[in-house]
Amino acid sequence: MAVQFDYVAKRGWKPNNPDENYVITLLKIELDESAVREAKRQGKSEKKLFEDAAGTVAAESSTGTWTKVYDGKDSGIPLARAKRAMAYDLDYERKMFKVAYPLDLFEMNNVSGLFAGIIGNIAGMKMVSAMRVYDARLPRKMIEAFQGPAFGIDGVRKKLEKKEECLVCTVPKPKIGRTDVEQAKLARILFNSGNGTYDGIKDDENLLSLPFNSFDKRCKLVLAEARAAEKKTGNKKFYLCNVTHSNINEMLRRAKLIKDNGGIFMMIDVVTTGFAAVDSMRRANTGLAIHAHRAMHGFITRDNSPGVHGDGKLYGFSVSMIFLAKFFRLLGVDSLHGGSPLAKMEDYGEAIYIKDVLQAKELKPHNKIPSLGQKWYNIKPIWMTASGGLHPGDFEEVLDKLGDDIIIQCGGGLLGHPNGIEAGVKAIEQARDIYYKKIPLKKFVKENPKSELAFAVKLWGYGPRVVY
Amino acid sequence: MAVQFDYVAKRGWKPNNPDENYVITLLKIELDESAVREAKRQGKSEKKLFEDAAGTVAAESSTGTWTKVYDGKDSGIPLARAKRAMAYDLDYERKMFKVAYPLDLFEMNNVSGLFAGIIGNIAGMKMVSAMRVYDARLPRKMIEAFQGPAFGIDGVRKKLEKKEECLVCTVPKPKIGRTDVEQAKLARILFNSGNGTYDGIKDDENLLSLPFNSFDKRCKLVLAEARAAEKKTGNKKFYLCNVTHSNINEMLRRAKLIKDNGGIFMMIDVVTTGFAAVDSMRRANTGLAIHAHRAMHGFITRDNSPGVHGDGKLYGFSVSMIFLAKFFRLLGVDSLHGGSPLAKMEDYGEAIYIKDVLQAKELKPHNKIPSLGQKWYNIKPIWMTASGGLHPGDFEEVLDKLGDDIIIQCGGGLLGHPNGIEAGVKAIEQARDIYYKKIPLKKFVKENPKSELAFAVKLWGYGPRVVY
Numbered sequence: 041m042a043v044q045f046d047y048v049a050k051r052g053w054k055p056n057n058p059d060e061n062y063v064i065t066l067l068k069i070e071l072d073e074s075a076v077r078e079a080k081r082q083g084k085s086e087k088k089l090f091e092d093a094a095g096t097v098a099a100e101s102s103t104g105t106w107t108k109v110y111d112g113k114d115s116g117i118p119l120a121r122a123k124r125a126m127a128y129d130l131d132y133e134r135k136m137f138k139v140a141y142p143l144d145l146f147e148m149n150n151v152s153g154l155f156a157g158i159i160g161n162i163a164g165m166k167m168v169s170a171m172r173v174y175d176a177r178l179p180r181k182m183i184e185a186f187q188g189p190a191f192g193i194d195g196v197r198k199k200l201e202k203k204e205e206c207l208v209c210t211v212p213k214p215k216i217g218r219t220d221v222e223q224a225k226l227a228r229i230l231f232n233s234g235n236g237t238y239d240g241i242k243d244d245e246n247l248l249s250l251p252f253n254s255f256d257k258r259c260k261l262v263l264a265e266a267r268a269a270e271k272k273t274g275n276k277k278f279y280l281c282n283v284t285h286s287n288i289n290e291m292l293r294r295a296k297l298i299k300d301n302g303g304i305f306m307m308i309d310v311v312t313t314g315f316a317a318v319d320s321m322r323r324a325n326t327g328l329a330i331h332a333h334r335a336m337h338g339f340i341t342r343d344n345s346p347g348v349h350g351d352g353k354l355y356g357f358s359v360s361m362i363f364l365a366k367f368f369r370l371l372g373v374d375s376l377h378g379g380s381p382l383a384k385m386e387d388y389g390e391a392i393y394i395k396d397v398l399q400a401k402e403l404k405p406h407n408k409i410p411s412l413g414q415k416w417y418n419i420k421p422i423w424m425t426a427s428g429g430l431h432p433g434d435f436e437e438v439l440d441k442l443g444d445d446i447i448i449q450c451g452g453g454l455l456g457h458p459n460g461i462e463a464g465v466k467a468i469e470q471a472r473d474i475y476y477k478k479i480p481l482k483k484f485v486k487e488n489p490k491s492e493l494a495f496a497v498k499l500w501g502y503g504p505r506v507v508y
Numbered sequence: 509m510a511v512q513f514d515y516v517a518k519r520g521w522k523p524n525n526p527d528e529n530y531v532i533t534l535l536k537i538e539l540d541e542s543a544v545r546e547a548k549r550q551g552k553s554e555k556k557l558f559e560d561a562a563g564t565v566a567a568e569s570s571t572g573t574w575t576k577v578y579d580g581k582d583s584g585i586p587l588a589r590a591k592r593a594m595a596y597d598l599d600y601e602r603k604m605f606k607v608a609y610p611l612d613l614f615e616m617n618n619v620s621g622l623f624a625g626i627i628g629n630i631a632g633m634k635m636v637s638a639m640r641v642y643d644a645r646l647p648r649k650m651i652e653a654f655q656g657p658a659f660g661i662d663g664v665r666k667k668l669e670k671k672e673e674c675l676v677c678t679v680p681k682p683k684i685g686r687t688d689v690e691q692a693k694l695a696r697i698l699f700n701s702g703n704g705t706y707d708g709i710k711d712d713e714n715l716l717s718l719p720f721n722s723f724d725k726r727c728k729l730v731l732a733e734a735r736a737a738e739k740k741t742g743n744k745k746f747y748l749c750n751v752t753h754s755n756i757n758e759m760l761r762r763a764k765l766i767k768d769n770g771g772i773f774m775m776i777d778v779v780t781t782g783f784a785a786v787d788s789m790r791r792a793n794t795g796l797a798i799h800a801h802r803a804m805h806g807f808i809t810r811d812n813s814p815g816v817h818g819d820g821k822l823y824g825f826s827v828s829m830i831f832l833a834k835f836f837r838l839l840g841v842d843s844l845h846g847g848s849p850l851a852k853m854e855d856y857g858e859a860i861y862i863k864d865v866l867q868a869k870e871l872k873p874h875n876k877i878p879s880l881g882q883k884w885y886n887i888k889p890i891w892m893t894a895s896g897g898l899h900p901g902d903f904e905e906v907l908d909k910l911g912d913d914i915i916i917q918c919g920g921g922l923l924g925h926p927n928g929i930e931a932g933v934k935a936i937e938q939a940r941d942i943y944y945k946k947i948p949l950k951k952f953v954k955e956n957p958k959s960e961l962a963f964a965v966k967l968w969g970y971g972p973r974v975v976y
Binding site for chain 1: 512540569570571572573574575576577578580582583584585586587588589591612613614615617618619620621623624625627628629630631632633634637638641680681682683684685686687690691693694713714716717718719720752753754755756757758759777779780781782783784785786787788791801803804805806807808810811812813823824825826827839852853854896897899919920921923924925928929932968973
C-alpha cells in the first residue's frame with residue numbers, strides 16, 4: 041500500500057480543468073484473495089483494501105514508494121507531494137476508479153515515457169489479481185506535442201482521387217506461400233478484374249522478406265502492377281506494403297524503396313515494432329501514409345472475462361484496444377486495424393467505438409464501454425481497417441455500422457470464391473456498389489442468383505462464418 | 509479451425525534437428541465454453557476441439573486461412589503446404605502443445621517480424637478463452653543473425669574494474685520529486701559514504717526530462733559526481749541514466765550526451781519503447797552498455813491463475829517473462845530487470861530461471877516451469893537486475909539464489925533507513941561485505957546490534973516486507 045502521503049482523493053474530488061492540467065486514466069481491478077484474507081486478519085475491510093490498492097496504483101505510477109523514505113533537506117518530498125497522482129471516483133461495487141496525473145510528471149511528446157508511468161509497474165502489484173486499464177484521456181498540451189497522421193482520411197482520399205465510399209483491399213491467402221512474382225500476378229488480377237475499381241492489395245503480417253518472396257522484388261513488382269492498372273483502368277490503386285522490421289534503419293530503407301517506386305502506403309506492425317518505432321517512423325516524414333497492423337495486441341488487450349466492460353469479475357491483466365488505438369492515432373498512423381462487426385477475431389463489440397476513437401473530432405465517452413472520451417485538437421481523423429474473416433455477405437452490415445471511411449479487407453473472403461479469384465473481385469465490387477446504390481444485399485442476391493455476389497453468399501452466407 | 513491442410517502433426521512426430529531447422533514455441537490454452545458447447549452440438553469431442561485449436565494456432569501463425577482458397581496455378585498453395593507450421597506434442601490433459609515453424613517463414617534478423625508470426629494473431633481466436641505462450645526456442649541461424657550484447661557481464665566488469673561480487677545500486681525515492689541538482693547531491697552521498705564502494709545510481713522508470721529535473725542537466729551533474737567520486741574513492745561508479753523516449757533520435761542524442769560525459773550505461777524501457785527500439789539502439793553502437801527496465805511487461809506477462817505453470821486453469825492471455833527475457837538478451841541489452849526472490853512485484857517464482865535465461869551458455873528447460881531451453885552460441889551472458897522493495901535483510905537470500913552477476917537495486921530499502929541516507933549506504937555495504945566474508949546475516953546482526961545493518965533489519969526484518 042501507498043505510504044508517506046495519501047494518494048486517494050477525498051470523496052467528491054475532481055481534477056480541475058483536466059484537459060489543461062491532467063492525464064486521466066480509468067481502471068478496474070480485482071483484489072487478490074490472499075491480500076483480502078490478510079487484510080481481514082488485520083481487521084481491515086475489503087472496502088479499505090480497495091482504497092489502499094487504488095492509492096497504490098496512483099503512488100507506484102507517480103511519486104510513491106513501498107516504505108517511508110528520508111524526507112529531510114534535498115529529499116524531493118515537497119515536490120513529490122505536490123506532483124503526486126490522485127486516485128478518485130472510486131466505484132466500490134465494480135472496483136473501478138480513475139487516476140489524475142499532473143502534467144509535470146511527464147514529457148509532453150514522449151509516449152514511451154508516459155507509459156512507463158501510467159501503465160508501467162501497476163500490473164505487478166501482488167495485492168491485485170486482475171486489472172484492466174480502459175482508457176487514458178490526454179490534455180491539450182500532450183495532444184499538441186504530436187503531429188499526428190500526415191495524411192489521415194482526407195489526405196489518403198486525395199492521393200487516391202476518391203472523394204467518397206469505402207476502400208476494398210485483399211491480403212493474399214495463403215498468408216505465406218506465393219512467391220514475389222506470384223503475388224504481383226495476383227495484384228494484377230485484383231486491380232484489373234471486374235469493373236477495374238478494386239482498390240488495394242495488402243501484405244499479411246507475417247510476410248516479410250523471405251527466401252522465396254523478397255521485400256525488394258515484391259515491392260517493385262506489385263507497385264509496377266499498380267501503376268499499370270491505374271493507366272489501364274483510370275483508377276488509383278494502393279499497396280499496403282509491409283516494412284515491419286526490428287531494425288528501424290531497414291524500415292526506413294524499405295519505405296524509401298516504396299516511395300521511389302511510386303507507392304503511397306507502408307504497413308507497420310505497430311505492437312511488435314513498438315511505440316518508439318511508430319513515433320520515429322512518423323517523424324521521419326517519409327512521404328508515405330502509415331497503415332498500422334496490430335499483431336500481438338491480443339496479449340495486451342484481451343480479457344475473456346465477464347468484467348471486461350465493468351460489471352462482473354475480471355480475469356487477466358490488460359489494456360484496452362481503445363487505449364492503444366488512441367495512442368496510435370496520436371503517434372500518426374493513417375489507418376489502423378480495429379476489428380469489425382462480424383469479424384473472426386474477438387473484440388468484445390468495441391469495433392464501432394474504436395472507429396469513433398480514430399475518427400471523431402471530439403470523442404464522447406461510450407455509454408456502456410468504460411471510456412473517457414477525447415478532444416483531438418490538431419490531430420486528423422484516420423482510416424479504420426475492418427478485417428478478419430470478412431466476406432461479401434458482411435458488407436451491408438459492416439458499412440452500416442462503421443460508415444464509409446474504412447478499408448474493408450477480405451482475404452479468404454475473396455480468394456475462396458467458388459468461381460475463382462476474378463469472381464471474388466466481382467462479388468466484392470458488387471457488394472460495395474449495390475450498397476452505395478442503396479440496393480439491399482438480400483434483395484440483390486435473390487434477384488440475381490447467377491451473380492458472383494450470389495455465389496459468394498451461397499458459400500458463406502450473411503454474417504460470421506466461423507467460430508475461430 | 510484450420511482448413512485446406514492439416515496443421516496438427518501425427519502423434520509422435522518430432523521436428524528434425526530443431527536447432528538448425530525450426531523455431532519452436534510452447535503454449536497452453538483454455539477452450540472457450542461456447543465453442544465447447546457448439547462442438548458438442550456438432551458431435552465433436554473436446555479432445556477433437558483441442559486438436560482443432562492447436563491446428564488453428566499453427567495455421568494462423570504460419571500459412572493458413574479461415575476458408576479454403578483458390579489452389580490453382582500461381583496460388584502459392586504448394587509452398588504454403590511445404591512451409592506450414594505444425595502443432596505437436598499435444599498434452600490433452602493440460603491443453604499444452606508445441607508448434608514447429610520452418611525457418612523459411614521468417615527473416616532471421618527481424619524479431620518484430622517473427623513476433624507478427626508466432627505471437628501475432630493467435631491471441632485473437634474466439635475458440636480460446638485464455639492462452640499463455642511459455643517460451644520460444646530459437647535456432648542457430650537466428651541467434652547468429654544478432655550481435656547480442658556489446659558488453660555483457662564481463663564487458664561491464666571490465667569497465668567497472670570489478671572482477672567479482674555483485675553490484676549495488678539505488679534508485680532515488682520518491683520516484684519523482686528531486687530536482688536534477690538534488691539528485692546529483694544524492695549521487696554524491698551514495699558514491700562517497702560508507703567505505704566508498706557503493707557502485708551505482710539509477711533513474712526511476714518514470715523519470716524522464718521534466719520541468720524540474722531535465723535530462724541534460726541531470727545527466728551532466730550526476731556523471732560529474734560519479735567522476736569526482738571515482739577520483740576520491742578509487743572505485744568506479746555507474747549511473748543507469750534513463751534515455752527512454754518514443755523518438756529514437758532523441759534517445760540517440762541522449763545516449764551521446766551520456767557518452768560525452770563519461771557515462772558507461774544508458775537505461776531504456778524496453779517494452780514501452782518496443783522491440784524495434786531496442787534492436788535499433790543496440791545496432792547504433794553507441795559505446796554504452798544498455799540497462800533494460802521492463803515497465804508495462806505485467807500487461808503482457810502476468811496471469812494470476814493456477815495454470816500459469818501448466819497444471820490447472822489459465823485465466824488471461826499472456827506471454828511469459830522467460831520468453832521476453834530471451835529476446836531482450838538476443839537483441840543485446842547488457843542488464844535486465846528480472847524480478848527477484850523476496851521482491852514486491854509478482855513473478856511466479858520465475859526469477860531464478862530468468863537469471864539462467866540471461867546467463868546460461870546452454871540453457872536447459874526448467875523441471876517445473878514450462879520452458880524449452882536455449883543454446884546461446886555467440887551471445888554473451890548479461891546482468892540480471894534484482895529489484896522491487898528489496899532491503900539489506902534480503903541480501904543473503906538474494907545472493908544465495910541469484911549468484912554474483914547481479915545488480916541489487918534498493919530504493920526505499922536504502923533511502924528509508926531510520927538513521928538517514930548515509931546509514932542506508934553503510935547498511936547495504938555491510939550486508940554485501942559480510943556475505944562475501946561468509947558471515948551469516950543473522951549472526952552479524954545479533955553480534956553488532958549498533959551497526960547500520962542491524963538498524964535496517966530491525967525496521968524491515970528479513971524477507972518480503974509488504975503485500976503490495
